[in-house]
Amino acid sequence: MAAFTYMGTKKSLARTIGALCETHEPGPFLDLFSGISAAGSSVAPKRQIWCNDAQVFSRTLTEALFLSNEDSPRATVIAAVVQRFGDKNLNALVRENQDQVDEELRLLWGTAHDDQIQFQAYVRDQTQQRKAELELGYSHCLFTTRYAGSYLGLVQAIQIDSIRYGADMALKAGLISSEEHRWALLAMCRSIAGISNSTGHFAQYLTPSPSNINRVLAKRKHCAWACWLEALNEMRAVGDTKWRSKNRVYHGDAIEVLENMDWSKGTPAVIYADPPYTNDQYSRYYHLFETAILYDYPLAEGKGLYRGGRFQSSFSLNRQVESSFERMISAAGKSGASLMISYPSNGLLPNSLQKIPEMMAEHFKIVLDPLVIPHKHSTLGGSKGREKEDVEECIFLAIQKPLAADSLSDLKHS
Numbered sequence: 001m002a003a004f005t006y007m008g009t010k011k012s013l014a015r016t017i018g019a020l021c022e023t024h025e026p027g028p029f030l031d032l033f034s035g036i037s038a039a040g041s042s043v044a045p046k047r048q049i050w051c052n053d054a055q056v057f058s059r060t061l062t063e064a065l066f067l068s069n070e071d072s073p074r075a076t077v078i079a080a081v082v083q084r085f086g087d088k089n090l091n092a093l094v095r096e097n098q099d100q101v102d103e104e105l106r107l108l109w110g111t112a113h114d115d116q117i118q119f120q121a122y123v124r125d126q127t128q129q130r131k132a133e134l135e136l137g138y139s140h141c142l143f144t145t146r147y148a149g150s151y152l153g154l155v156q157a158i159q160i161d162s163i164r165y166g167a168d169m170a171l172k173a174g175l176i177s178s179e180e181h182r183w184a185l186l187a188m189c190r191s192i193a194g195i196s197n198s199t200g201h202f203a204q205y206l207t208p209s210p211s212n213i214n215r216v217l218a219k220r221k222h223c224a225w226a227c228w229l230e231a232l233n234e235m236r237a238v239g240d241t242k243w244r245s246k247n248r249v250y251h252g253d254a255i256e257v258l259e260n261m262d263w264s265k266g267t268p269a270v271i272y273a274d275p276p277y278t279n280d281q282y283s284r285y286y287h288l289f290e291t292a293i294l295y296d297y298p299l300a301e302g303k304g305l306y307r308g309g310r311f312q313s314s315f316s317l318n319r320q321v322e323s324s325f326e327r328m329i330s331a332a333g334k335s336g337a338s339l340m341i342s343y344p345s346n347g348l349l350p351n352s353l354q355k356i357p358e359m360m361a362e363h364f365k366i367v368l369d370p371l372v373i374p375h376k377h378s379t380l381g382g383s384k385g386r387e388k389e390d391v392e393e394c395i396f397l398a399i400q401k402p403l404a405a406d407s408l409s410d411l412k413h414s
């Protein structure tokens with residue numbers, strides 16, 4: 001299902017991963033860095049899926065996709081009850097901020113760009129200043145007090161808080177199941193992704209200026225509720241209940257999860273690793289999703305308003321990237337499974353085309369030549385200035401026993 005679209009251009013890569021898996025014997029596919037699980041979804045439901053990611057958002061998504069008891073949420077029922085409860089929060093927060101709400105709506109469809117730019121800064125300051133007061137009076141005002149005037153408009157932030165309020169109250173009243181509540185939160189993330197004013201991945205919001213104000217306002221005009229409804233209607237688990245009952249979702253550092261795995265309780269056929277490839281921490285890109293799920297009133301720090309205490313991946317640290325690969329490959333080698341790694345030729349690990357096969361050779365019987373695929377990589381919002389750059393994406397494969405020779409040659413010619 002298309003619950004979330006891939007954050008880069010890795011769809012075709014996922015298809016190659018799927019094809020490579022076909023050359024393996026049956027058995028689970030362990031996706032160590034599952035993110036939004038483009039790779040896992042390309043393999044499912046042919047194999048059982050075991051997912052892992054350090055982010056709570058990814059865990060929540062993959063649990064919904066791969067572990068749900070029900071195939072899909074009762075979208076109409078959920079929408080009705082979430083609205084019924086949510087309206088209470090919505091009306092109260094709108095009344096509390098009535099002047100600014102009126103002004104935002106007045107300016108939104110106008111052409112007074114200077115006023116519009118100033119207004120965004122004003123909303124940011126006002127809601128921040130009133131944070132303590134609002135938080136005392138309202139259980140659900142997190143997005144209003146942290147992201148109004150930055151990633152979201154004021155009305156949009158109030159809508160998001162009210163969807164969350166409605167979903168929480170509906171769950172508490174026993175009107176929706178915890179699975180449905182989870183789908184509601186994931187739809188909330190999709191809504192945030194659709195309406196937020198950012199360079200694409202929440203690493204930063206666009207500070208309104210004369211050159212981008214039309215782009216900012218185009219985002220501000222989206223209705224968070226409508227986007228949520230649309231997303232909720234599309235939410236659907238993968239496979240059937242029986243297949244899903246045998247999947248697993250882990251949540252932790254990939255290396256630790258691998259090292260602590262008890263292989264006597266089952267082994268995957270393929271371990272797939274798609275680690276971060278730059279020194280930009282992924283937790284910067286997922287922070288709004290993370291906050292939407294956790295709803296824990298985090299400190300929103302710095303220009304990007306990031307969560308405090310974000311996960312720092314050792315694969316994104318210059319001094320740890322090499323030892324991280326070594327530990328991961330060594331732990332995977334003990335499992336008996338094949339190891340497939342996606343990594344660009346110019347990632348943070350220097351000289352990866354040579355180094356990864358060398359490391360693999362220490363722990364696996366057979367190391368195949370890497371598949372090198374010319375590819376446009378997302379620089380995740382262009383923090384280094386360009387949104388897409390040409391790279392060679394490589395797929396490294398190490399195995400413990402020979403694959404069927406004909407299936408491999410099929411792949412080489414595909």
Ligand SMILES: C[S@@+](CC[C@H](N)C(=O)[O-])C[C@H]1O[C@@H](n2cnc3c(N)ncnc32)[C@H](O)[C@@H]1O
Pocket residue numbers: 032033034035036037038039040052053054055058252253254255274275276277282283313314315
């Ligand atoms: C390149 S993305 C993977 C994308 C994924 N293949 C997909 O289809 O969406 C890297 C992912 O790894 C996660 N991550 C980074 N370092 C990690 C670590 N040490 N342990 C577990 N997850 C990690 C990030 O949160 C992010 O979701």
